[in-house]
Amino acid sequence: MTTHTTYPDTASPIEAARGCLAAGGTLTQALQTLARVAARATGDDAAYPLLYDEVAAAVRGRSPGPVAGDALLSGLNDDAQRKVLDVLAETFPLAHRIWSADYCAVANRSAVFLPATGDRTRPCMSVAGVLAFIYLDPDTRTIRLSGHLDSPWDELLRADGTVPLRGTVDGMIVFDGSDQARATGATVPAPLPGIADAFTSEELECLVRTVGEAAGGGNALDHGTLSARQLELAERAYALLMADLAGQDPSTLRTCP
Template sequence: MLIKPDPATPAGEAIIDLADLMDGLQERTGEWPGADTVDIVEGWLSRFTFAVPEDLTTQVVGRTWVLRQWDRHTDDVTLWSNEASALASLAQEVRSSWDDVGGTDGVPYRPPADDQAAVDLYYGPEKNRGDAGYTLYPDDISRHVRVPLSLSLSDAEACAEANSSALFHPQGNPDDEGLPCIEIAGILVFAYLDADRGTVRVSVHLDTTHEQLVRTDGTVPIQVEIEDATVFDNLAPPPALPEPTGWKDRIRRLTRRTAPFGSGKLRQGVDHSPRNTII
């Protein structure tokens, strides 16, 4: 299928310009002379930039186990979510080919039930593997994302870009002290099963929230929903402090009556010593 450049885009317009330049060269010379072609392409390429944008940041979005298997005929690489799954797949393959090694060099005629033991017996020591072997190792999954220059909850485009950059941090294994967490705009939301309390627990941490989402009073606007019910929100601004009543109001009035004014003398109304006023 032929690609048709779109003249409405900068890239499409540039491609059409290059085609016009090369057509003009063909009309003038009847061919594409090497030196002239190089000059045209060099000038055309100068219109482009291939630099990596500086506002891209690298994020580790997950972890994978890389299994590479090779022999004289194949060299395959597969990715797995955990080590046990990769090892189980590898063990299944070596068991299907056990007749190739069973009964030789002390290898039993039947493969062991343990996956790692079966793989180790089949391939033997690493230094003696010859044309067949495997490697299995963990590696990070990374991506480049564009950091929004301005992040505002009223900007739909900025919110969508931040949402698309959200990260999920799974618990590595049952012995890992970490907990599954979603990270978005610096906000950490943990959701996990809490055996100590016998409950599903959701915990929101705001200490690292993107500063552009923090209101002037230091809070972050949040709305929490369970199913269709809103169980918490602080979307409305905090209410103004009520006017003091009762004894607080009386103390406030007395304080105003004794406040310095004019030349710094105290208003009359409350007896006081030369050093301080006792109410």
């Protein structure tokens, strides 16, 4: 007979699993509940089978036989079954609400340090799928810090494919793309105002030089006095200016040179 357990939408996966066990469900059903609520929390109910496999692997190990351990799990006494869920709460981040203190603590405990193994590798730490490298660079004679966001955990991704990120050096914020910074318009580095945000710092430098040459030398903006690069940037700037004056969103005109 299958036991169906209801749980409040605000329940974390581990709370729902414990509720299922307390209501008379088997340990296997409690693990299924945990995986189902975790999948729902990620916004992808279809992730349930994969998450259940991960939960089962965390409990039984990764040996073959996906259902072979069910009889063994159901044979555990009540105290042992509760301890299984306690272990999951300590080791499985998605047993908790995403970004909760417990989720972050478990994720942080799962961090892995990867030392350099040769001249072509760099030491790094892996946390939640994000790689953070810190190493001595003989070419620049600096201590370099580098973050790589190629494979963060899916549940940490925003709808636009980015992850909330904040970087500090000696307590000073050098990068802030957090949700709080976005909401208050306080991202670091701050976006440039108006159409200037459509250009890189190198392109702005080129445009300033273009204006200087045109104004200071009394030159017209033509092919005889300016380089192809200067003309291209000046034409982009003019198109953006006209769009801005016409009330059009300048970002719709942004193109890669």
